[in-house]
Amino acid sequence: MECDKPSILTAADRAGFAVPAFNYSDIWELLSIAEAAIEERAPVYIAANMRVAETIGLEYLGAMGRTAYDLSGGRIFNHLDHSSSVELCKRAVDCGYLSVMIDASMCPLEENIEKTSAVVAYAHRYGVAVEAEIGRILGRNAEGAYLGEDYLVCVADAVRLARETGVDSLAVGIGTAHGFYRQEPNVNLQRLREVNDAVSIPLVLHGGTGVPAETVRSCIRNGIAKVNVGTQLHAVYLEELRRQLGGGPACSVSDIMNPIKAAIRPVVKDWIHICGAENRY
Ligand code: 13P
Numbered sequence: 001m002e003c004d005k006p007s008i009l010t011a012a013d014r015a016g017f018a019v020p021a022f023n024y025s026d027i028w029e030l031l032s033i034a035e036a037a038i039e040e041r042a043p044v045y046i047a048a049n050m051r052v053a054e055t056i057g058l059e060y061l062g063a064m065g066r067t068a069y070d071l072s073g074g075r076i077f078n079h080l081d082h083s084s085s086v087e088l089c090k091r092a093v094d095c096g097y098l099s100v101m102i103d104a105s106m107c108p109l110e111e112n113i114e115k116t117s118a119v120v121a122y123a124h125r126y127g128v129a130v131e132a133e134i135g136r137i138l139g140r141n142a143e144g145a146y147l148g149e150d151y152l153v154c155v156a157d158a159v160r161l162a163r164e165t166g167v168d169s170l171a172v173g174i175g176t177a178h179g180f181y182r183q184e185p186n187v188n189l190q191r192l193r194e195v196n197d198a199v200s201i202p203l204v205l206h207g208g209t210g211v212p213a214e215t216v217r218s219c220i221r222n223g224i225a226k227v228n229v230g231t232q233l234h235a236v237y238l239e240e241l242r243r244q245l246g247g248g249p250a251c252s253v254s255d256i257m258n259p260i261k262a263a264i265r266p267v268v269k270d271w272i273h274i275c276g277a278e279n280r281y
Contacts, residue, residue, distance in 0.1 A: 004058060008043055008129075008200060008228055008281075009129070009168065009202035009225045010201075010225075010281070012043070012202065012225045012226070012277070012280075013202040013223070013225040015119075015280070016220070016221070016254055016276070016279050017067060017218075017220065017225075017275055017280060018027045018030060018097050018205075018216075018220045018224055018225050018226055018227045018275040018276070019043050019044060019045060019159045019207075019225065019275065019277055019278065020042075020044050020045070020203075020226075020227050020228075020229060020272055020274075020275045020277055021044070021045035021046075021078075021079060021081070021226055021228045021229070021270075021274070022044060022047060022229055022230065023044065023047050023048070023049060023050075023052075023081060023228070023229070023230030023233065023234070024046055024047070024048060024052070025052050025234065025237075026066065027116075028237075028257045028260055028261050028264075029234075029237060029239075030046055030064060030068065031261055032233070032260075032261045032262075032264035032268060033046055033076075033213060033233075033264075033268050034046070034071070034072060034076055034209040035070065035261075035265055036265045036266075036268035036272065037075060037076055037268070037271045038070060038071075038075075039060065039269070040068070040269055040272045040273075040277070040278040041075070041278065041279045041280070041281065042075065042260045042272040042277040042278050042279070042280060043076075043077070043277060043280055043281040044075070044076055044077070044268075044272065044277065045064060045073045045076075045079040045099065045110050045226065046076055046078055046079065047080070047081040047228065047230075048061050048080060048082050049080075049082050049230075050080075050081075050082060050084070050088060051087070053088065053092070053155050054088075055081060056204070058088075058091050058095040058097075059095055060082075061078070061095070061097075062078065062092070062095030062096040062097060063095075063096070064078075065077075065078025065096065065097060065098070066143050066281055068080070068094050068256075069098065071255050072098035073078045073281075074101070075281045077098045077099055078096070078097050078098050078099070078101040079097065079098070079099040079100070079101065080092040080097055080101060081101055081133075081263040082101070082103045082105065082133075083100060083101060083102055083103060084099055084102075084106075085119050086102060086115050086119055086144070087107035087205050088267045089101075089119045089122070089123065090119070090122050090123075091132075093122060093123050093126050093128045096130060098126060098128060098129065099128060099129040099130070099131065100119065100123060100129075100130055100131070101130070101131040101132060101133070101171070102115055102116050102119040102131075102132055102134070102141050103132070103171075103281045104116060104132070104133070105132075105134055105135065105136060105137075105173070106136075106157050108116060108178070109160065109161070109171070109178075111209060111247065112133075112134070112161060113161055113164050113165055115218050116130070116161065116165040116167050116223045117164070117165045117166075119166055120165050120166050120168075124166070125220070128166050128170075129168040129169070129221060129279055130167050131168065131169045131170070131171055131226075132161055132165065132167045132170055132171070132202055132277050133171040133172075133173075133206075134153050134154075134157050134158045134161050134171070134172060134173070135151060135152055135153030135154065135157075135158075135172050135173020135174070136150070136151035136173040137171065137176060137177065137178060137206040137207055137208065138151055138175075138176070138177030138178070140166050143197055147208070149154040149188075151171040151173045151175070152173055152174065152188060152191050153173045153174060153191060155191070155194045155195055155198050156244070157199050158170060158172065158195045158198065158199055159199055159208050161193045162199040162200075162201050162203065163199075167201065168202075169201055169202045169203065169204050169225070169226060170195075170199065170201060170202075170204065171203075171204040171205075171206050171228075172191075172192065172195055172203050172204070172205075173219075174187055174188045174189075174192050174205075174206060175187045175188045176206055176207030176208075176211060177207045178207050178230070178231065179231050180208070180209060180210055180231060180235075181206075181209075181211075184198065184210075184212065185207070185210065185211055185215075185216075187211065187215050187219065189219070189222060191220055192219060192222045192224070193222050193223070193225060195223065196222055196223030196272075199236050202224075202225035202226065203223045203225065203226075204224065204225070204226040204227075204228065205219050205224045205226070205227045205228065205279060206227050207216070207228075208229035208232075208271065209229055209230065209231040209232040209235075210231075213274045216272070216274050216275070217276075220275065220276065226249075226273075227271070227275050232267055233267055233268070234261050236264050236267050237260055237263075239263075239264040240259060240264075241256070242262055243257040244252060244259055244260065256257075265266075
């Protein structure tokens with residue numbers, strides 16, 4: 001398969017937009033993302049986390065990812081999200097993934113460097129891009145539960161992780177969290193700017209759901225080249241599912257699932273526009 005995965009984020013970084021990465025849990029979510037990306041002529045990542053990867057299996061996900069890449073003319077990139085396992089990252093590479101994330105941000109820096117280096121050494125042999133994490137992306141509804149600035153990326157650590165591993169992109173802890181926010185997130189743009197000045201590789205914003213569009217755009221102006229969004233899509237999925245199931249006996253699964261697919265698509269398109277990724281590829 002012809003692909004240019006390590007450079008898509010560098011290209012976005014230089015051109016001043018971000019590539020959105022959408023988490024999906026099944027084929028219906030994946031189809032919503034793929035249809036929106038193709039209609040908007042936008043590069044996007046389709047991202048499965050470890051739980052989805054282990055439930056459905058990397059072989060199926062890898063095959064779907066390759067199909068999405070081919071049918072989209074090379075603008076849909078299959079990505080493994082937040083893998084804490086080096087082995088799972090390697091298996092994803094073997095299954096044809098174009099991009100993998102090794103998340104050892106909860107480990108001491110030396111161990112993070114060690115695990116990230118192991119994935120980079122393997123993935124780069126096959127031209128697969130690697131994302132690592134430094135600082136903490138806060139957990140589901142964790143905002144408010146931490147004290148001080150412990151979650152914030154330390155610039156010196158980011159420099160070491162980038163320099164000593166040769167990783168392609170870095171997810172940085174700057175105050176965003178996975179899941180819905182109880183109050184508007186306090187995104188530390190100053191720290192983002194400092195990291196961006198200190199490392200040359202593209203940076204990644206996690207926890208996109210609930211971050212105001214203007215804040216996302218400010219992040220993109222300051223080095224963010226990939227924006228991860230998941231919860232918002234899943235919430236629309238489940239809300240529409242509940243609505244469909246409440247509407248009387250269904251004739252077929254696709255009668256229920258097609259409206260769900262249609263409901264997710266505009267959310268994906270919105271994010272493509274927030275990231276400025278439309279008509280880019
Ligand atoms: P949200 O689910 O908060 O949008 O975050 C997604 C994400 O960062 C996946 O890595």
